[in-house]
Amino acid sequence: MTVLDILKERGFVEQTTHDNELDEFLKMGNVTCYIGFDPTASSLHVGSLVPIMSLAHMQRQGHRPIALVGGGTGLVGDPSGKTEMRKMLTVEDVENNVLGIKRQLSRFIAFNDRKALLLNNAQWLTTLEYIPFLRDIGRH
Template identity: 70%
Template sequence: MKLMKVSSHMTGTIDILKERGFIDNQTHEEELEGYLTKENRHCYIGFDPTADSLHVGHLVPIMSLAHMQRNGHIPIALVGGDTGRIGDPIGKNEMRQMMTLDTIEKNVQSIKKQLSRFLDFDEGKAILANNADWLASLEYIPFLRDIGRHFSINKMIKAESYRHRIESEGGLSFIEFNYMLLQAFDF
């Protein structure tokens, strides 16, 4: 696939995203525009491999990455090969069904193939990352000491998605509660 590259100096990436309706509201406008005036800036979006196919809800984030790439930046498509073992509790009324490692890997490979239709991964033009590459070998106690200490349980349970699940009949499992920490570690 050959993508047309438009210099970010000719047309601002943010202007293109606003024009196409990708941005409704933003903070730190000047800092972000300043950051994007240089080429080869990185941006990322995560994809949860809970199915072997992406859906229409993924299209806007994928197209955002494609626009960034067309404007000389390097998109990172982050596939949650390890966080998919837990499942994002946001928007769910109960814990997700646990998938086998084989199923997750099959889904990851399928998502990679689908993303390749929109993004050019040749020669470092885009990065396809799988958080299983760094989370699978994570040691629990050092993780809690180094990362977990920066998270307030009080703030976490105030998050609407967690609060909703805690108040529900099924509750929120300890493994799902840790999802936020693992997601932050990806960033």
């Protein structure tokens, strides 16, 4: 039974494209998969549960999940189609939120021995000085 079978059996997958090819690909060996999380709050919301459990099922079947936390992009206000900008968070707020998210994810995903990765895009975006550009100019 592949992880695709498990995800279908548990109701995670309604339909796919190229079902047979996807199933064969998953049988070939370990696959790396990722999901991104927005650290604008100290806790994940219920809408994150299905993606988290998908990563957990992938890991249980020998695949390598990556949880990508947007610590850099979380510093940028995001109107998300709204009429008002999202409140700009401080670096400390985002760092605390990232730690809270890591604690929550660690309940479902094993990050030890590089079986899974928790990456924070602040690690590379802040060194590029990209965040000030996005905060000051990108919002226009």
